[in-house]
Amino acid sequence: MQVNNPLQQALNSVGIEYRPTEFPNIGLHCSLVLERNQLEPLALSLSRAGFFIETVTAVDKVQDGIFECVYFFNHYDEALRLLIRIPIPRSHPVQSSIGKIFPGAVWHERETAEMFGIKFEGCPDTRNFLLPEDADFHPLRKDFSGVL
Amino acid sequence: MKEQAPTYTLEQIDEENFALNLGPQHPGTHGVLRVILHMDGEYILYADPILGYGHRMQEKVAENMTYLQVLPYVCRMDYLGALSYNLAWVCAVEKLCEFEVPDRASVVRVIATELNRISSHLLWWGAYLLDLGAFTPFLQAFTDRELILDLLEYITGSRLTYCYFRFGGLPSDVDDVFLTGVRDFIEGFRGRLKNYHDLVTGNVIFYHRSADVGVILPFDAAGYGLSGPVLRGSGFAYDVRRHEPYSGYDRFDFEIPVEETGDCMARYNVRMAEIEQSMNIIEQALNTIPDGPIRSKVPKIIKPPEGEVTMAVETPRGELVIYIVSDGTKKPYRVKYRVPSFSNLSIFAKLARGQLLADALAVLGSFDLVIPEVDR
Numbered sequence A: 001m002q003v004n005n006p007l008q009q010a011l012n013s014v015g016i017e018y019r020p021t022e023f024p025n026i027g028l029h030c031s032l033v034l035e036r037n038q039l040e041p042l043a044l045s046l047s048r049a050g051f052f053i054e055t056v057t058a059v060d061k062v063q064d065g066i067f068e069c070v071y072f073f074n075h076y077d078e079a080l081r082l083l084i085r086i087p088i089p090r091s092h093p094v095q096s097s098i099g100k101i102f103p104g105a106v107w108h109e110r111e112t113a114e115m116f117g118i119k120f121e122g123c124p125d126t127r128n129f130l131l132p133e134d135a136d137f138h139p140l141r142k143d144f145s146g147v148l
Numbered sequence B: 001m002k003e004q005a006p007t008y009t010l011e012q013i014d015e016e017n018f019a020l021n022l023g024p025q026h027p028g029t030h031g032v033l034r035v036i037l038h039m040d041g042e043y044i045l046y047a048d049p050i051l052g053y054g055h056r057m058q059e060k061v062a063e064n065m066t067y068l069q070v071l072p073y074v075c076r077m078d079y080l081g082a083l084s085y086n087l088a089w090v091c092a093v094e095k096l097c098e099f100e101v102p103d104r105a106s107v108v109r110v111i112a113t114e115l116n117r118i119s120s121h122l123l124w125w126g127a128y129l130l131d132l133g134a135f136t137p138f139l140q141a142f143t144d145r146e147l148i149l150d151l152l153e154y155i156t157g158s159r160l161t162y163c164y165f166r167f168g169g170l171p172s173d174v175d176d177v178f179l180t181g182v183r184d185f186i187e188g189f190r191g192r193l194k195n196y197h198d199l200v201t202g203n204v205i206f207y208h209r210s211a212d213v214g215v216i217l218p219f220d221a222a223g224y225g226l227s228g229p230v231l232r233g234s235g236f237a238y239d240v241r242r243h244e245p246y247s248g249y250d251r252f253d254f255e256i257p258v259e260e261t262g263d264c265m266a267r268y269n270v271r272m273a274e275i276e277q278s279m280n281i282i283e284q285a286l287n288t289i290p291d292g293p294i295r296s297k298v299p300k301i302i303k304p305p306e307g308e309v310t311m312a313v314e315t316p317r318g319e320l321v322i323y324i325v326s327d328g329t330k331k332p333y334r335v336k337y338r339v340p341s342f343s344n345l346s347i348f349a350k351l352a353r354g355q356l357l358a359d360a361l362a363v364l365g366s367f368d369l370v371i372p373e374v375d376r
Helices: A006-013 A036-048 A105-116 B058-063 B067-074 B082-097 B103-131 B136-156 B176-201 B204-210 B218-224 B264-288 B340-346 B348-352 B357-366 B371-375
Strands: A030-033 A051-061 A066-075 A082-089 A094-096 A119-121 B017-022 B034-040 B043-050 B307-315 B318-326 B334-338
Touching: A006 A036, A006 A051, A036 A082, A036 A094, A051 A105, A051 B218, A051 B318, A051 B334, A051 B340, A066 B318, A082 A094, A105 A119, A105 B340, B034 B348, B034 B357, B043 B348, B043 B357, B058 B067, B058 B334, B067 B082, B082 B103, B082 B307, B082 B318, B103 B136, B103 B176, B103 B264, B103 B357, B136 B176, B176 B264, B204 B264, B204 B357, B218 B340, B264 B357, B318 B340, B340 B348, B340 B371, B348 B357
Parallel strands: A030 A082, A094 A119
Antiparallel strands: A051 A066, A066 A082, B017 B034, B034 B043, B307 B318, B318 B334
């Protein structure tokens, strides 16, 4: 397969296989499941290839005992939406921050941190974002009952 | 978790500097946004936006409701561009369940959404100039906006937080009164839009308040994930309607207005040109609107298959992405709204540094923020 789009180049430069999905069906050009230590090199490579950050969030897979950290990237020149999933254990929810590579990720990480109780290591700002400054509960966890 | 405040950028805080609290209730912040500004006289040394005053936990609410019950909720996020949110949720669920949408419904959706976009841009136009100290434009914009609200009220039944689209189509068809009304409005508004430009665009005071103020460099745009007119003012022709066409936008011929300078003036010009493009789209839609059914057959109880879907829509403020994780039950397992104002506002702290307070308010206004959308 010839190298023809920025996503393929970005993925190849960090040694990740490029496997496009059917875009019109699910709205994604590519979907990846990665390890935690692969995120930072890939983010750097995506930043160099001109990708922008859409959002950072998480999904609480309470049955499997994991949080899935979800990253969305896209490109301004063509529709190349990339979804990156990084499973992290619920018992030790720590993730590395990409806030220094994509400054826009800081707010997304602050929101994800307070909603799920995931710690983003190296995030330049770790205060609560939407919740009150003294809130220590994590509403988007599936076991959050609303009773404090 | 130990709290860590952002690294303070001042070398030293001397006695001359002070903290100024802007908001949470301030006409210049367009909602309940609070910004703590560290000032040196009239100049901003450091800006720290504080959000969450309008936080309603929309994503958790969606997890506890059926797909249909969520529908009116999403329109409460961006109250000025409610139909775009309405469209995004409807399209996302249709994509997830693979529902068909009749052609007529798609075209009516485009007409209604583009009318909504014009009304949103008109409100921004008036409010932005109000921020800059001009009162007359506000009244003029509201006169025209009122006509759009009347048209949309006629088909949707509400004036602001519309909920008009349903899974698989529309609840009720549009009639000739609406279609003629839209045609008349477009015809009249094209002429009146010239007055808007005569009144404001070339005005020397406006020029000095907006040109070279709050310049967003192309490099920063990608880092902060900007979208919408804020991005297109910095030279990127990124528009979801063109890049990932939905609801039949690929059938229409329209331009993506782009400006290169990245200042407030560029964002102003982009929005003004977008109003014209929206009118072009509506005219084409009116000329090609097909007859036929307005709603396909969909089950009464929506129970999508297990899976995920990502749906992007261009709202008046930028790119909205709805990400739904379904576990095969009647309620979504997880919903994420990627809202445009959130990312657009995140660059404000960087832009405000070193600016005059009055310029910072001009920058804030040029972003066309809807704070309940950021807070969700």
